[in-house]
Amino acid sequence: MSAEIVSLKDATSGAAAEILVSQGFNCFRFLASVRGRLVDVIYAPPDFAAGTGRPSRGGIPLLFPFPGRIPGTTFRWEGRDYPLEPGDALGNAIHGFALWRHWRVLERSDRRVVGQFHAWRDDPTLRTRWPADFRITATYELDANRLDASFLMENPCDRPLPCGFGSHPYFRMPLGGDKPDDCTVKLPVSARWELKQMLPSGARLELANATAFASGQRFGDMQLDDVFTGLAFDGPWCTTSIHDPATGCSVTQRFDGAFRECVVYTPPHRQAICIEPYTCVPGPFALAERGIDAGLKIVPPGGSFTARVEISVSS
Numbered sequence: 211m212s213a214e215i216v217s218l219k220d221a222t223s224g225a226a227a228e229i230l231v232s233q234g235f236n237c238f239r240f241l242a243s244v245r246g247r248l249v250d251v252i253y254a255p256p257d258f259a260a261g262t263g264r265p266s267r268g269g270i271p272l273l274f275p276f277p278g279r280i281p282g283t284t285f286r287w288e289g290r291d292y293p294l295e296p297g298d299a300l301g302n303a304i305h306g307f308a309l310w311r312h313w314r315v316l317e318r319s320d321r322r323v324v325g326q327f328h329a330w331r332d333d334p335t336l337r338t339r340w341p342a343d344f345r346i347t348a349t350y351e352l353d354a355n356r357l358d359a360s361f362l363m364e365n366p367c368d369r370p371l372p373c374g375f376g377s378h379p380y381f382r383m384p385l386g387g388d389k390p391d392d393c394t395v396k397l398p399v400s401a402r403w404e405l406k407q408m409l410p411s412g413a414r415l416e417l418a419n420a421t422a423f424a425s426g427q428r429f430g431d432m433q434l435d436d437v438f439t440g441l442a443f444d445g446p447w448c449t450t451s452i453h454d455p456a457t458g459c460s461v462t463q464r465f466d467g468a469f470r471e472c473v474v475y476t477p478p479h480r481q482a483i484c485i486e487p488y489t490c491v492p493g494p495f496a497l498a499e500r501g502i503d504a505g506l507k508i509v510p511p512g513g514s515f516t517a518r519v520e521i522s523v524s525s
Contacts, residue, residue, distance in 0.1 A: 213261035216315060216323045223354040224248065230269065233261040234309035235325040235348050238269030242355040242523035244386075244459055249523060251461055253380040253482035266297075268482075270379040271309040274346050274363065277376025278437070278473065278492020279304045279409055287341045287372060287495065294339065300407060305378070307336060308346055322351040328366070343367035346375075356522040363516070365509040373507050374490035376473070377519050379463065380482040383429055385523075387456025391430025394453045395483060397423045399472060400440030403491055410437060410491050412502045426453070429483060434474045437492060441472060447520075448472075450485050458525050463487075468517035470505050487519065 214232040219225075224243035230236045238254040254268030265271050279302040285292040294303035308327050317324040329336040330343040337343075347362040365371040383390035400420040404413040417423065417440075424442065429452075441448045447464040450472070454460070469487035476483050490505030491497060497504035507515060 213259060214312070215259060216318055218321055218323060218350065218352050220321055220352040220354060225352050225355050225357075227350060227352055227357055228259070229323060229325070229350060230259060230261055231315055231325060232312045234265045234272055234311065235313040235327070236265055236269040236271055236309065237350055237357070237359075240357050240521065244355070244457075244523060244525045247386070249386050249457075249459055250382055251385070251521065251523060253382040265309045266305055266378065268380050270359075270377060271305065272346070272348060272361070273305045273376035273378055273488075274308040275340060275344050275371070275373035275375075276306045276495075277374050277378075277486075277488045277490070280493055281409055281496065285340075285495070290341070292339050292341065298408070302409070305376075307333070307340070313348075316347070321353070322349065324349045342369045342371040344371055344373065355524070356520060359519045359521075361517045362514060363509070364514040365511055368511050370511065371509040371513075372495060373509060374488065374494055374505060375468075375517060376486055376488040377465070377517075378473075378484060378486045379521070380477075380484050381452055381461055381463075382482055383452070383480070385452065385454035385457060385459040385461060387454045389456060390480060391428060392455055393429040394426040394455070395429055395432060395485075396426045396451045396453075397438065397472065397474060397485070398442035398448060398450065399423050399438035400442070401438065403437040403439060403471070405437065408435070409493050410497060410504070412497050412500060414439065416440075429476075432476055432483070434476050436474055437488075438472045438474060439470065439491075441470065443467060448487070452483070460524050462522050462524070464520045464522075466518045468515065487517075489517065
């Protein structure tokens with residue numbers, strides 16, 4: 211099956227975006243117009259649009275019904291085992307099902323598109339692989355140099371839905387300049403979850419250098435694959451940012467209170483940084499069984515929850 215791509219365009223600003231519908235409704239390109247010059251905000255490998263590689267290696271993968279890792283390839287819930295697939299180098303399942311699947315386009319216009327993945331309808335094999343049916347609807351809309359994203363997670367089933375959601379953007383480094391190491395990254399975080407073999411142990415560790423994270427660090431000094439928490443919100447929003455001093459260009463990501471953790475990953479190729487808002491800790495299921503508040507959501511039959519993310523570009 212050939213790749214299905216939806217293109218968005220803001221005629222006034224010249225901003226543009228592309229969404230790979232056939233592989234996870236992944237927004238793999240966002241171009242903003244800054245002082246008459248297009249800035250490429252989102253990193254994806256050159257062949258990403260073909261939709262034949264791993265969807266988690268670029269763009270903005272949407273992670274549902276679980277973000278991050280689940281230990282091994284069997285998910286046990288309420289006395290029943292559900293088979294998963296290994297997705298990382300350690301043999302763990304990772305990032306859910308939605309990022310791999312072909313979504314359906316429900317609405318589209320020049321600046322806006324709505325897509326949906328309904329598990330048991332769009333992939334009946336998932337009936338045996340997760341405790342309940344689920345439906346995720348994503349809306350992307352261009353507003354000048356801002357990309358607005360809203361997400362609706364629903365339980366259309368007659369049994370409770372255990373889940374968590376994450377957005378996994380790859381922000382391109384640098385932002386039009388030629389020295390990625392000189393870019394500054396601001397993260398308003400105050401703690402991190404201890405990881406053992408890339409899975410949270412349940413221990414929450416306060417950051418000794420939280421002020422440095424919030425005020426900004428050189429990308430060249432960052433090497434991270436961490437789950438941060440203790441997020442600072444200004445009203446309804448938590449704000450992270452990247453600034454390229456060579457061009458004066460800044461990218462700001464704001465996300466709402468549906469999210470309580472932020473995974474930050476610097477890929478080995480150093481062409482991007484992932485700043486990923488999660489509604490829960492990776493692998494929250496085992497932690498919840500131990501009485502640890504890991505952000506796990508149990509959505510009742512007919513229930514739902516929403517989340518919002520905004521990515522904007524300025525100079």
